[in-house]
Amino acid sequence: MKTTEYLREDKLPHIWCPGCGNGIVISNIIRAVDALNLKRENTVIVSGIGCSSRAAGYMNFDTLHTTHGRAIPFATGIKMANPDLNVIVISGDGDATAIGGNHFIHASRRNLDLTLIVVNNNIYGMTSGQYSPLTPTGKIATTAPYGNIDRPFDLCELAEAAGATYVARGSVYHVQQLKRYVERGIQNKGFSVIEALSICPTYFGRKNKMGSPVKMLEGIRDNAVIYNGKNKEEGKDKFLIGEFKNEPDREYTESYQKIIDSLKEGK
Amino acid sequence: MGKRIEYQLTGSGGQGLITAGIILAEAAILDGNNAIQSQSYGPEARGGASKAEVVISKDVIDYPKTISPDYILCLTDEAYEKYGKENHKNGIIMVDQSVSIEDNSNGVIKAPILSTASEQLKPIVANIIALGFIASYSNVVTKDSLLRALMDRVPKGTEEMNQKALDLGYQLAEDALNAK
Amino acid sequence: MEKNKMRLVQGNEACVMGALYAGMRFYAGYPITPSSEIAEESSIQLPKVGGKFIQMEDEIASMAAAIGASLAGKKAMTATSGPGFSLKQENIGFACMAEVPVVIVNVMRMGPSTGLPTSPAQGDIMQARWGTHGDHPIIVITPTSVKEMYEFTIRAFNLAEKYRTPVILLADEVIAHMREGVEIRTDIEVIDRAKPTPGEPYLPYQLKEGDIVPPLASFGDGYRFHVTGLSHGENGFPTNSVEINNALIRRLNSKITDHLDDIVEVEEGYTSDAEFLILSIGSTARAAKSVVNTLREQGIKIGYFIPKTVWPFPEKELKECFKTVKKVIVPEMNMGQIALEVERVAAGQAEVHRLNKVTGELFTVAEINDGVMAVINK
Numbered sequence: 150m151k152t153t154e155y156l157r158e159d160k161l162p163h164i165w166c167p168g169c170g171n172g173i174v175i176s177n178i179i180r181a182v183d184a185l186n187l188k189r190e191n192t193v194i195v196s197g198i199g200c201s202s203r204a205a206g207y208m209n210f211d212t213l214h215t216t217h218g219r220a221i222p223f224a225t226g227i228k229m230a231n232p233d234l235n236v237i238v239i240s241g242d243g244d245a246t247a248i249g250g251n252h253f254i255h256a257s258r259r260n261l262d263l264t265l266i267v268v269n270n271n272i273y274g275m276t277s278g279q280y281s282p283l284t285p286t287g288k289i290a291t292t293a294p295y296g297n298i299d300r301p302f303d304l305c306e307l308a309e310a311a312g313a314t315y316v317a318r319g320s321v322y323h324v325q326q327l328k329r330y331v332e333r334g335i336q337n338k339g340f341s342v343i344e345a346l347s348i349c350p351t352y353f354g355r356k357n358k359m360g361s362p363v364k365m366l367e368g369i370r371d372n373a374v375i376y377n378g379k380n381k382e383e384g385k386d387k388f389l390i391g392e393f394k395n396e397p398d399r400e401y402t403e404s405y406q407k408i409i410d411s412l413k414e415g416k
Numbered sequence: 417m418g419k420r421i422e423y424q425l426t427g428s429g430g431q432g433l434i435t436a437g438i439i440l441a442e443a444a445i446l447d448g449n450n451a452i453q454s455q456s457y458g459p460e461a462r463g464g465a466s467k468a469e470v471v472i473s474k475d476v477i478d479y480p481k482t483i484s485p486d487y488i489l490c491l492t493d494e495a496y497e498k499y500g501k502e503n504h505k506n507g508i509i510m511v512d513q514s515v516s517i518e519d520n521s522n523g524v525i526k527a528p529i530l531s532t533a534s535e536q537l538k539p540i541v542a543n544i545i546a547l548g549f550i551a552s553y554s555n556v557v558t559k560d561s562l563l564r565a566l567m568d569r570v571p572k573g574t575e576e577m578n579q580k581a582l583d584l585g586y587q588l589a590e591d592a593l594n595a596k
Numbered sequence: 597m598e599k600n601k602m603r604l605v606q607g608n609e610a611c612v613m614g615a616l617y618a619g620m621r622f623y624a625g626y627p628i629t630p631s632s633e634i635a636e637e638s639s640i641q642l643p644k645v646g647g648k649f650i651q652m653e654d655e656i657a658s659m660a661a662a663i664g665a666s667l668a669g670k671k672a673m674t675a676t677s678g679p680g681f682s683l684k685q686e687n688i689g690f691a692c693m694a695e696v697p698v699v700i701v702n703v704m705r706m707g708p709s710t711g712l713p714t715s716p717a718q719g720d721i722m723q724a725r726w727g728t729h730g731d732h733p734i735i736v737i738t739p740t741s742v743k744e745m746y747e748f749t750i751r752a753f754n755l756a757e758k759y760r761t762p763v764i765l766l767a768d769e770v771i772a773h774m775r776e777g778v779e780i781r782t783d784i785e786v787i788d789r790a791k792p793t794p795g796e797p798y799l800p801y802q803l804k805e806g807d808i809v810p811p812l813a814s815f816g817d818g819y820r821f822h823v824t825g826l827s828h829g830e831n832g833f834p835t836n837s838v839e840i841n842n843a844l845i846r847r848l849n850s851k852i853t854d855h856l857d858d859i860v861e862v863e864e865g866y867t868s869d870a871e872f873l874i875l876s877i878g879s880t881a882r883a884a885k886s887v888v889n890t891l892r893e894q895g896i897k898i899g900y901f902i903p904k905t906v907w908p909f910p911e912k913e914l915k916e917c918f919k920t921v922k923k924v925i926v927p928e929m930n931m932g933q934i935a936l937e938v939e940r941v942a943a944g945q946a947e948v949h950r951l952n953k954v955t956g957e958l959f960t961v962a963e964i965n966d967g968v969m970a971v972i973n974k
Binding site (some may be wrong): 157160189190191193195205206209210211212213214215216219221222223224225226227229230231233234251252255405408409412 | 621622624643644646648650652653654656657658660661662663664665666667668669670672686687690814815816817818819820821822823824825826833834
């Protein structure tokens with residue numbers, strides 16, 4: 150299918166700034182969906198609140214744009230109610246790890262079959278540049294005018310520790326990998342987390358004098374370390390791109406179906 | 417039975433008095449009467465003072481709680497202090513033998529419920545002995561219905577012990593009535 | 597199970613029985629006293645009928661999951677009490693705005709904050725109406741018995757489906773926890789949400805002539821529609837249009853206010869010639885009824901007025917009473933919440949006297965009797 154058919158073209162132009170990374174992430178989600186031949190009618194996109202969460206409105210599926218931080222529990226209800234649906238959640242770093250952090254770790258623990266893509270632009274873009282749990286220490290934000298003293302999460306390590314069964318980090322520079330990770334995340338029958346390192350030239354870039362969108366993309370290229378299974382240390386001052394975990398485990402809706410089936414047999 | 421009859425079963429959390437209240441109310445329903453069971457309790461699942469209330473009437477029951485209890489059973493000192501001592505003008509107060517009461521003359525009825533349970537059966541069925549005791553003494557629900565309600569509620573394999581406990585309660589009531 | 601026979605049932609248990617009868621197939625919840633039995637019973641019963649139960653990580657998630665499941669086509673419920681009800685409010689507002697049928701049970705306990713978790717109160721009447729932000733419609737119904745816990749849960753689902761809106765079943769600890777003989781009716785109508793006509797173009801928020809609300813498709817039906825908490829047009833997509841926003845907010849509210857005769861339910865006793873009136877809800881109404889019955893026997897012209905739908909408030913029905921009623925007594929297990937509404941409706945036509953109890957216990961019959969007699973003898 151033409152990739153544009155996965156978009157609601159009549160809802161464009163989108164609200165994102167020139168140079169924003171969101172478009173690259175969305176296009177790779179669409180390419181992954183297309184590569185896997187997922188039916189549009191059978192696939193639901195759920196998002197929270199924030200710049201990247203506006204993606205749901207532009208994507209030609211059943212789409213649900215929820216409240217701030219709550220995309221995962223809304224998606225949990227959808228998947229439980231109809232396990233035949235492919236449910237993809239698009240969230241941002243603030244949405245998924247601050248206000249929605251509790252849902253993030255519990256969805257990882259539960260291993261319900263959702264695919265979560267966290268577009269990490271290191272900042273709250275929609276509200277004009279406040280620091281998030283993924284803003285690196287020392288960076289400037291509108292609420293960290295003297296430099297951020299918070300220590301950030303490593304989202305992928307958090308997901309792994311909490312029990313997500315597929316965990317990977319791609320970026321808006323490493324687009325081939327990003328598409329592949331989304332594909333594998335969807336294929337994993339369980340809770341999958343794909344962090345998509347992105348750029349926010351308008352707030353994060355401008356506040357931290359990082360230059361043009363192209364310069365920011367080059368920054369991702371230059372600071373990325375490709376994970377090979379044993380070079381985690383190298384990523385300490387840079388960041389790792391790669392697949393960190395792919396260990397399928399018991400899926401939640403299947404476990405629940407077993408209960409239903411056992412009660413039927415008992416009758 | 418014309419007017420409403422009210423019970424308060426009080427003791428310590430975990431003694432099973434709420435279950436006893438439920439069975440009493442169920443028996444009343446089986447007899448074709450109206451019944452409401454309610455409870456008040458604190459945060460403790462075990463210990464503390466707990467109270468089960470049962471109201472039985474031929475008529476529609478508007479007010480769901482006891483207004484002026486006819487029968488108040490207290491299995492512990494704390495329950496007696498909290499619920500048994502104060503309120504009741506016309507109610508018959510029944511306490512376990514172990515409960516210390518200051519004044520034995522004002523019609524308080526004592527029965528060895530807890531010791532009978534631990535000596536003859538198991539401490540866990542003290543609530544059923546208490547149920548048999550208060551049901552027999554007050555004579556509002558039929559024993560048939562009470563037994564049916566009891567059998568519906570108790571875990572499989574414990575039917576015999578519970579029936580024995582109920583019978584022991586009836587016996588204790590008979591002893592108490594004879595001693596009057 | 598024998599049908600149409602008296603059984604001793606707990607209020608919370610009756611709620612689940614009613615929900616299942618109404619077609620509940622999804623429940624999400626978080627443990628909280630005094631509503632936990634609803635979650636426990638749902639976890640036992642739902643898988644037996646192919647439904648789903650999930651205990652979420654918090655109250656907010658429970659509300660969200662219930663809305664999600666409803667959008668995927670399943671009738672969904674959640675239950676909670678005061679502190680949890682506060683946490684659910686943002687997503688209740690989402691369901692109002694996105695017009696998603698869902699049932700929320702709030703078993704009121706003593707607050708504010710953690711308060712007295714095992715004690716009854718009626719302090720959430722205003723929160724049930726205005727707990728979420730913005731001008732939103734809401735339906736709140738209040739049971740006074742175990743029978744009504746069963747039947748009103750069915751009614752809550754029916755209203756939610758019919759009006760595409762969250763419906764709150766506002767019970768109190770006494771009603772939720774007591775056990776009462778109840779005949780389980782199996783002849784109550786069950787209403788399902790209107791679905792779009794296959795083959796026709798579908799706009800999820802387009803009201804067609806003669807309909808109460810736009811039909812609601814389920815995710816997976818093939819319509820590929822959008823649902824958002826942002827202000828949206830008939831197509832469901834966000835807009836900043838002032839005209840569209842105005843039309844949306846007015847339609848959301850009028851879908852309730854245009855159908856008050858269907859939604860509002862009141863139980864009245866002796867109101868045709870009453871000079872005095874006790875107005876109360878929930879377990880307090882049981883005490884009030886008892887007092888009225890006794891005082892009537894003594895020849896006092898007193899009646900009772902029990903809103904079974906508390907929101908929207910039964911304004912028309914109450915006004916009708918003021919043809920004869922000169923004094924209204926409003927006993928509540930709070931510092932005066934329904935009284936505010938009664939005062940507004942009475943507006944000079946009758947005196948309104950508050951009777952408030954905040955000990956964490958149900959009113960005794962004597963307390964209401966004394967309060968009423970003080971007003972009568974004044």
